[in-house]
Amino acid sequence: MIKIIGDYHTHTIYSHGKGTIEENVKAAIKKGLKEIVISDHGPGHMFFGVNLKKLKKMRKEIDALNEKYKDKIKIYLGVEANIISADGDIDVSEEELKLLDKLLVGFHNGAKPKSIKDFYTLFIKNKMAKFNSKLKEECRRINTQALIKAINKYKIDIITHPGAKVDIDTRELAKAAAKRGTALEINSSHRFLTLEYVKIAMEEGVMFSIDSDAHRPEDVGNVEWALNIAKQANLPPTRIINAEK
Secondary structure: OOOEOEEEEEOOOOOOOOOOHHHHHHHHHHOOOOEEEEEEEOOOEOOOOOOHHHHHHHHHHHHHHHHHOOOOOEEEEEEEEEEOOOOOOEOOOHHHHOOOOEEEEEOOOOEOOOOHHHHHHHHHHHHHHHHOHHHHHHHHHHHHHHHHHHHHHOOOOEEOOOOOOOOOOHHHHHHHHHHHOOEEEEEOOOOEOOHHHHHHHHOOOOOEEEEOOEOOHHHOOOOHHHHHHHHHOOOOHHHEOOEOO
């Protein structure tokens, strides 16, 4: 029996979500959750990123809401940072990292790359790889190494929807994540990790996070798809960071 006690991946009006932080919090309480992470997109997202000014405002808002709802739920400020280079750089500065409780990282098509070379390597090549099997293998290796380098550079709590935006080597990613205490997400919205990927990752001893990736308050805590994948894989609650142990 797996009981999810927190949703660690939710978006608000600060990026491209439809609800406020408090509306997400109220929805989580209604679903019986004990924890929630507000994880809007990193500053480098060209359309929906949260800058330092927004993060400071969010920090104050969350601190106030934690006091207001202290007997009902714990609220964390996070960011879903973007991979912006093949060397594993992310779009969150040291100053911004200091404001956060949780750091989530993933690939997103809307992220501004660090350089023209990175734009070609991470974005153009991945698009071209859909039509070239040899290039697909090269991109799979580059994508995986970018994530592994990020895991080794930063204290990342969760890699979001690995495999959803770009192809990855699940086993190699899981090995690196397990060493650093980084969880791989089973995302109910993007529907990654798949059952096949979860089974492979499990063999490497990595931890997992089961999340909604909610963009509306009513979707907070909606993790049925991801929970079903975990059950099919016989994933024990002790391997899920937001499950009751």
